[in-house]
Every structure is written in C-alpha cells, then in structure tokens.
Amino acid sequence: MTNQALLERRYNLLGKASPLFYERPLQFVRGEGVWLYDIDGKRYLDAYNNVPHVGHCHPQVVEALCRQAGTLNTHTRYLDETIIEYGEKLVSKFDPSLSRVHLCCTGTESNELALRIARTCTGASGVIVSDFAYHGNSKTVAEISSAFPNPEGVGTDVRVVTVPDVYRLRPGIDAASAAEAYAKDIAAAIEDMAANGIKPAALLVDTIFSCEGLPTVPAEYLEKAVALVRAAGGLYIADEVQPGFGRTGTGMWGYEQYDVVPDIVTMGKPMGNGHPLAGVVVRPDLMDAFGKETTYFNTFGGNPVSCAVGLAVLDVIEREGLMENANTVGNYARDGLRKLAERHDIIGDVRGPGLFFGAEMVRDRQTREPATEETGTIINAMRERGIIISRTGRADNVLKIRPPMPFSKDNADFLLSALDDTLQAL
Amino acid sequence: MTNQALLERRYNLLGKASPLFYERPLQFVRGEGVWLYDIDGKRYLDAYNNVPHVGHCHPQVVEALCRQAGTLNTHTRYLDETIIEYGEKLVSKFDPSLSRVHLCCTGTESNELALRIARTCTGASGVIVSDFAYHGNSKTVAEISSAFPNPEGVGTDVRVVTVPDVYRLRPGIDAASAAEAYAKDIAAAIEDMAANGIKPAALLVDTIFSCEGLPTVPAEYLEKAVALVRAAGGLYIADEVQPGFGRTGTGMWGYEQYDVVPDIVTMGKPMGNGHPLAGVVVRPDLMDAFGKETTYFNTFGGNPVSCAVGLAVLDVIEREGLMENANTVGNYARDGLRKLAERHDIIGDVRGPGLFFGAEMVRDRQTREPATEETGTIINAMRERGIIISRTGRADNVLKIRPPMPFSKDNADFLLSALDDTLQAL
Numbered sequence: 001m002t003n004q005a006l007l008e009r010r011y012n013l014l015g016k017a018s019p020l021f022y023e024r025p026l027q028f029v030r031g032e033g034v035w036l037y038d039i040d041g042k043r044y045l046d047a048y049n050n051v052p053h054v055g056h057c058h059p060q061v062v063e064a065l066c067r068q069a070g071t072l073n074t075h076t077r078y079l080d081e082t083i084i085e086y087g088e089k090l091v092s093k094f095d096p097s098l099s100r101v102h103l104c105c106t107g108t109e110s111n112e113l114a115l116r117i118a119r120t121c122t123g124a125s126g127v128i129v130s131d132f133a134y135h136g137n138s139k140t141v142a143e144i145s146s147a148f149p150n151p152e153g154v155g156t157d158v159r160v161v162t163v164p165d166v167y168r169l170r171p172g173i174d175a176a177s178a179a180e181a182y183a184k185d186i187a188a189a190i191e192d193m194a195a196n197g198i199k200p201a202a203l204l205v206d207t208i209f210s211c212e213g214l215p216t217v218p219a220e221y222l223e224k225a226v227a228l229v230r231a232a233g234g235l236y237i238a239d240e241v242q243p244g245f246g247r248t249g250t251g252m253w254g255y256e257q258y259d260v261v262p263d264i265v266t267m268g269k270p271m272g273n274g275h276p277l278a279g280v281v282v283r284p285d286l287m288d289a290f291g292k293e294t295t296y297f298n299t300f301g302g303n304p305v306s307c308a309v310g311l312a313v314l315d316v317i318e319r320e321g322l323m324e325n326a327n328t329v330g331n332y333a334r335d336g337l338r339k340l341a342e343r344h345d346i347i348g349d350v351r352g353p354g355l356f357f358g359a360e361m362v363r364d365r366q367t368r369e370p371a372t373e374e375t376g377t378i379i380n381a382m383r384e385r386g387i388i389i390s391r392t393g394r395a396d397n398v399l400k401i402r403p404p405m406p407f408s409k410d411n412a413d414f415l416l417s418a419l420d421d422t423l424q425a426l
Numbered sequence: 427m428t429n430q431a432l433l434e435r436r437y438n439l440l441g442k443a444s445p446l447f448y449e450r451p452l453q454f455v456r457g458e459g460v461w462l463y464d465i466d467g468k469r470y471l472d473a474y475n476n477v478p479h480v481g482h483c484h485p486q487v488v489e490a491l492c493r494q495a496g497t498l499n500t501h502t503r504y505l506d507e508t509i510i511e512y513g514e515k516l517v518s519k520f521d522p523s524l525s526r527v528h529l530c531c532t533g534t535e536s537n538e539l540a541l542r543i544a545r546t547c548t549g550a551s552g553v554i555v556s557d558f559a560y561h562g563n564s565k566t567v568a569e570i571s572s573a574f575p576n577p578e579g580v581g582t583d584v585r586v587v588t589v590p591d592v593y594r595l596r597p598g599i600d601a602a603s604a605a606e607a608y609a610k611d612i613a614a615a616i617e618d619m620a621a622n623g624i625k626p627a628a629l630l631v632d633t634i635f636s637c638e639g640l641p642t643v644p645a646e647y648l649e650k651a652v653a654l655v656r657a658a659g660g661l662y663i664a665d666e667v668q669p670g671f672g673r674t675g676t677g678m679w680g681y682e683q684y685d686v687v688p689d690i691v692t693m694g695k696p697m698g699n700g701h702p703l704a705g706v707v708v709r710p711d712l713m714d715a716f717g718k719e720t721t722y723f724n725t726f727g728g729n730p731v732s733c734a735v736g737l738a739v740l741d742v743i744e745r746e747g748l749m750e751n752a753n754t755v756g757n758y759a760r761d762g763l764r765k766l767a768e769r770h771d772i773i774g775d776v777r778g779p780g781l782f783f784g785a786e787m788v789r790d791r792q793t794r795e796p797a798t799e800e801t802g803t804i805i806n807a808m809r810e811r812g813i814i815i816s817r818t819g820r821a822d823n824v825l826k827i828r829p830p831m832p833f834s835k836d837n838a839d840f841l842l843s844a845l846d847d848t849l850q851a852l
Contacts, residue, residue, distance in 0.1 A: 017717025027505035073700035274499035276702035291443025
C-alpha cells in the first residue's frame with residue numbers, strides 16, 4: 001500500500017516534478033543481491049537497477065566501504081596508494097592507449113569533463129550526438145541530451161543525428177546499406193557545422209544507445225561515423241555509464257562491440273555499486289594538453305573510500321565471473337523472450353546485449369505501430385507481480401530489462417513466466 | 427619521506443597537472459578527529475580540511491554509512507523515508523521561505539543546478555560573481571570561477587565585481603563608505619549587461635569569500651548588492667559549500683552574517699563528512715517553475731545511504747555543540763593570532779569568522795606588500811612541524827586555517843605555538 005502520508009511529505013519537500021516510478025509508488029526498505037523488499041515485507045525481483053551492479057548491498061563492497069570510511073577519507077592532493085591501485089587496475093581494463101584517469105562522482109561530471117577536455121584539446125566547440133540520448137543533468141550536458149525536454153534545448157554548437165536501428169530503418173534502406181546511409185548524416189552534420197563556422201570537437205555516444213531503445217546498430221556504422229569526425233579534427237567520446245563494467249557480456253565496455261577505440265571514455269552508475277563514483281579514462285596526450293590550460297580537481301573524486309569501493313566492485317566482477325554470467329544469462333533470457341514472442345504478437349523485436357536487453361512492443365507486426373500504452377500497463381502489472389522492469393525508446397514501448405549482474409537463469413525464468421502471464425492478461 | 431615510487435606511478439596515472447599539496451607531498455594512512463597519521467606513523471594536526479567537518483572518520487557517521495549501505499541503497503524514484511527525514515531536518519535549518527531541496531553529489535552539481543534554476547525561472551542569462559572566486563569544475567561553473575585559470579575564461583554573460591575587503595579598499599574609500607561605493611560596481615555590471623542585451627539571472631557568491639582571502643566585507647554591502655540585482659529581475663544564490671553547516675560559529679549558514687535571505691542556497695563539501703553529498707535549497711515557487719520545464723533527476727543524489735550520512739552529520743553538529751565550539755575556539759584562536767601579531771610584523775591582518783580564519787601576511791605593514799613567498803615557506807614549515815594549513819587570496823598570502831569542527835583550544839594552542847616558532851625562524 002502506498003504510504004500516502006510519506007508521499008505528501010515528499011511533495012512538500014521535493015516538489016511534484018521529482019520523478020517517482022509506477023502508478024502506485026514502491027517503498028523499499030531492504031536490498032540483497034537481485035532482490036528488493038518493500039515496507040510490507042513483499043519481495044521484488046530487481047530486473048531494472050544497474051547501479052547496484054554486483055548486487056544490492058554486496059557484502060564485499062560494503063565491507064570495503066566501511067573499512068576505508070573508518071580508517072581514512074581525504075582527497076587526491078595527498079599521496080595515496082588506494083587511488084593508484086584502483087586507477088591502475090581500472091585502466092588495465094582498457095586499450096593501452098587509454099592510460100590516464102580522472103575520477104569524479106557522477107556520470108554528469110564525467111561527461112562534463114570529457115567535453116571540456118575535447119573542446120580544449122581540439123580548439124573546437126561542436127559536438128555530435130544521437131538525437132534521443134541522455135548524458136546527464138548539467139547545463140552543457142543537458143544541451144547534448146535530447147531524450148527529455150529541458151529549458152536549454154539543444155546547444156547551438158550541437159548537432160543531433162539518428163542512429164540506425166535495424167528494426168526501424170528509413171524507407172529504402174536495409175541492414176546491409178544502413179551503416180553507409182546513416183553515416184552520411186554524420187557527414188551532413190559536419191558540413192552544417194562548417195557552414196556555421198563550427199568545427200567538431202567530438203562525437204559523443206552511449207555505446208549501448210540506452211535511451212534510443214537499445215537499437216541493433218549495424219556493424220561498421222560507428223567506425224564510419226568516428227572516421228568522419230576524426231577526419232574533421234574531432235574526438236570520439238564513448239559514454240560507458242550504461243554499458244560499462246561487463247554488462248554487455250562480451251567485453252568490459254560497450255565500445256568493444258564496434259571496431260574502434262575511443263579517445264575518451266566516461267563512466268558512472270555501476271562503478272561504485274551505488275557509491276557516487278565516476279570517472280574519465282583518456283589518452284595521456286589529451287590529459288596533458290588539458291592540464292596545461294587548467295587544474296582539474298574534484299573534492300570527493302578519487303578519495304580513498306571511493307577507490308576502495310571501486311576496487312571491490314572490480315574484484316567482485318572478476319571473482320564471481322559476472323561478465324560471463326551477463327553473457328550466458330542474457331542469451332538465455334533473450335531466447336526465452338523470443339519463445340514468448342511465438343505466442344504473443346505484441347513482442348515485435350527482442351534485442352540488446354548481455355544483461356541489458358529489451359523487447360519492443362508493437363500493436364501490429366506489419367506496421368510496427370508502437371504499443372506505448374500497453375507497455376505502460378505491462379510495467380505496472382509486472383510490478384504487481386513482484387518484478388521491477390522499466391521501458392525506454394522514443395515511443396516508450398521497449399521493455400527495459402537491466403538487472404544487477406548476478407541475475408541467474410532462475411531469475412530469468414521467474415521474469416519470463418510473469419511476463420507470459422502479464423501478456424496473457426492484457 | 428616522500429614515497430618516490432608511488433609518486434611516479436601517480437604521475438603515470440593521473441598526470442602531473444593533478445594538484446598535490448606541499449613541496450614534499452604527504453601520504454596519510456589514518457585519520458581520527460582532528461588528526462591525520464602519515465605512513466611513517468607521524469601525527470599531523472589537521473587545521474585545513476573542512477570536508478571531514480565533524481572530524482575524520484567520526485564513528486557515528488561511519489556507523490550510519492555502514493548500517494544503511496548494508497541495508498538498502500537505491501534512488502529517489504522510489505519512496506523512501508530517509509530522504510524525507512533528512513530533507514525536512516535540513517530545510518528546518520533555513521529561513522522558512524527556503525523549504526524545498528534537491529540533493530546531488532558535489533558542490534559543482536549544486537551550483538550547476540542553482541544556475542539552471544535561476545536562468546530558467548528568470549528567463550535571463552546574466553550572472554554576477556566576485557572576481558576571485560571558485561565555484562566548481564563544470565564548464566558553466568568554470569565560467570563563473572575566475573580564481574584559477576581555465577580554458578573557458580569568464581562567460582560572455584558573466585560579469586565580475588570586486589568584493590570590498592576592508593584591509594585593502596580602493597584609494598579614497600573607507601570602511602564606512604565601502605558598502606555604498608562597491609555596490610556601485612554591481613549597478614555598473616547590470617548596466618553593462620543591459621548595454622549588451624543581457625539581463626541578470628543571479629548574483630552568486632560564496633558567503634565567506636574563501637578564495638578572495640576571507641575579506642572582512644562591510645556591513646550592508648551584500649544587502650545593497652542583492653537589492654540591485656533583485657530590482658533588475660535577478661535572484662540571490664548563496665554558495666554555502668565553504669561556510670555552511672555552522673562553520674562561521676554564529677549561524678548555520680554564512681549568509682546569516684548579512685541581513686538578506688537568499689532565493690537559492692547551494693551546499694557541498696562538509697555536508698556528508700567526506701561522503702559525496704551536496705544539495706540545493708530553494709524557494710518552492712522556483713522549484714515548481716523549473717519543474718515545469720524539465721525533470722531533474724540525480725542517480726546518486728538523495729539515495730538512502732547519502733541521506734543517512736547527512737542525518738548523522740546534522741545530529742553530531744547538534745549533539746556535540748560544534749557550531750558553538752566553532753565560535754568559542756575561533757575567537758580564542760584569533761585572539762592568539764593577534765597576540766602573535768604583536769611580535770611578528772609579518773602578520774598584517776587577522777580575520778575570518780568561527781573556524782575559518784586567516785592571517786594576511788605582509789612584508790610591510792604600511793605598504794601592505796603581500797608576503798607571498800614567505801607564506802609558502804610558512805605553510806611548508808608548518809607541515810614539517812606537524813600542522814596542516816594552507817593559504818588563499820589573490821596574492822596567495824593569507825594563511826587559510828579551516829580545521830574540522832571539533833578543533834579545541836588545546837589544538838589552537840599547538841597551532842599558535844608552532845606558528846610562533848615558524849615565524850621566529852623565518
């Protein structure tokens with residue numbers, strides 16, 4: 001039962017615009033692994049939250065947090081071994097060209113810093129982004145995030161392009177020609193910038209295209225796009241806030257799905273399993289060039305507690321084989337969704353890598369008309385059945401399934417069975 | 427001894443531009459109350475760090491952190507009692523007109539959000555700031571921070587004014603006429619904006635003027651400045667990242683030193699005693715107007731762990747009487763500094779409220795020539811004597827003494843005695 005008194009206090013304190021999930025909001029009091037427990041003791045399977053990456057309240061992460069918080073918590077203007085240990089371990093997960101790190105606290109801060117570095121190092125201001133993306137909540141980052149309305153709108157030096165989605169390609173384009181065809185939009189964006197006296201500083205994309213609805217992006221599109229941007233003097237910034245840390249199942253980073261290494265990588269959400277930890281990994285020449293122009297210091301970024309937590313998260317991912325689990329269970333769950341699709345016409349497409357997958361809901365498999373309203377009904381019905389999922393995409397009609405990484409085949413079975421019942425009852 | 431091998435690894439990982447304190451960097455391994463312990467077991471009195479506000483590794487704060495991190499850590503899109511409890515307690519410390527809160531993770535994020543709210547609600551873009559301030563590290567906030575060089579420079583819609591410093595007033599102006607005289611600069615900034623088609627959205631100041639060198643600002647200056655900005659349609663944003671949470675000793679907030687209530691208040695550093703917790707307190711009409719234009723959501727901001735930590739910090743401040751302590755010990759230490767000034771001509775001025783005070787070092791009390799180099803020598807010599815302080819101000823010649831709040835008279839005596847010896851040995 002929704003706690004109406006608490007809801008009223010919340011409105012008085014946070015206002016009514018502060019987003020709240022579900023028609024009947026949930027109030028959790030405990031989390032463990034892939035499970036969340038509400039105030040009435042009811043258990044929910046968490047198939048949505050990616051921040052508790054290695055599982056809610058993972059004991060090894062909590063232990064590292066408590067141990068370091070009780071010992072020392074300072075900042076990076078003193079020498080400290082924890083940040084070196086963590087930073088070295090973190091950069092070892094990347095291409096050797098990406099050997100430097102700046103730590104900060106949120107994905108917004110990491111994208112802010114990446115843009116500052118790119119613009120400073122290129123001497124250019126233009127940024128090319130996908131036309132339905134979200135990268136954070138500062139002014140500059142809001143100006144490159146068009147998935148949600150904001151008062152700043154798209155920045156004057158920002159150009160948006162549509163990323164190809166093989167399920168919804170423009171007329172006359174097929175999967176084989178899509179990479180080439182959509183890369184032309186990148187070329188056009190660069191030309192339009194030039195016509196306005198703007199040079200591109202960067203192409204910045206979420207390499208899993210989360211807000212865009214997890215489209216299947218044709219091979220070679222990103223390589224072609226990056227090549228065009230680089231030829232015009234710009235850099236490639238991979239936003240790994242969503243796909244990073246093994247979620248795709250086949251690599252630690254979403255960018256590894258494509259055959260091109262970024263110049264700058266930004267990280268956030270899963271990095272500290274809920275502790276505010278984020279960062280930017282960058283080529284040393286770029287960091288040094290930026291460092292000549294200004295001093296970047298982040299009060300909390302890279303403090304010993306954050307680094308101890310970050311180390312524990314990396315260690316758990318390895319020890320528990322969570323990347324491999326994301327691959328195995330992700331494939332298993334997608335197979336299950338495809339089986340459901342045999343009996344439920346509303347499922348138009350099943351996609352997404354590892355443990356970040358989606359099912360696009362349509363009213364008609366021929367016209368592919370988005371089943372937006374039905375998707376909302378499904379999300380709320382799943383909540384009533386004790387399963388937390390959400391939705392994404394331009395038409396808000398893609399089931400967004402992105403559980404903590406220890407998600408098991410049993411968990412997938414529970415989800416699939418509840419979804420089957422929910423679709424049956426639609 | 428500086429750990430040279432670790433320093434090299436640090437350079438390889440963080441670059442050489444990442445700031446590091448002292449000629450011989452310090453490596454701490456443990457903190458407790460006002461004390462830090464280095465890798466050789468040497469104890470240092472921390473008279474610099476304001477982030478560990480209630481003391482390094484305060485047991486009640488660590489306990490709250492561990493308890494909540496082991497129970498539940500989600501986000502504000504679920505109903506949660508901890509954020510309501512914390513938020514209500516936090517806003518109760520403000521003027522009743524400031525009844526709404528947005529929580530985020532860093533001072534940068536809180537200033538970003540405050541500017542977005544101010545610009546959206548006024549429909550104006552201009553910002554007036556002090557000419558030697560630091561408010562954070564995002565692009566927009568860098569554009570209002572002129573204390574350190576940055577590639578963005580001062581924003582085109584930003585105007586900088588000099589805040590009156592009674593120790594260094596412009597020729598022909600005395601303390602009695604300073605408020606009126608310097609307020610004219612605000613009027614001129616507004617006129618200059620108007621001449622360029624810009625309207626003021628806000629005046630934004632650190633109410634303790636930390637980077638400016640902790641100047642004694644004449645009574646009524648800020649009231650006059652705010653009145654001018656408000657008359658032109660702008661808002662007053664008080665940046666409480668430095669002065670907030672009782673540090674001034676006479677109130678919870680720095681703005682209370684002046685007779686004018688802000689429209690928006692931003693908080694950071696001390697709020698979570700090292701945990702990345704920050705926030706914006708705002709008038710409800712402003713929050714609602716902003717909420718009509720966009721959704722502000724911060725992944726980590728206001729999560730149950732951050733709020734449990736924030737609650738513990740507020741509780742410790744009250745239970746241990748830390749605001750009162752800041753007043754008593756601050757006055758005691760300033761008296762001690764003034765006694766030192768009787769014997770050491772280099773001390774030109776002693777100032778600053780509560781437990782954030784400074785001594786301006788000069789080569790000549792008549793000309794007031796800044797003793798910049800000597801101040802650097804003093805800071806490093808104090809470090810060798812086991813005391814951590816820093817320096818601030820335009821000429822980097824103001825001793826910056828800003829200890830954790832449980833700083834005692836004994837601690838002050840130790841600091842004063844070491845400073846006496848250091849000045850003697852200059």
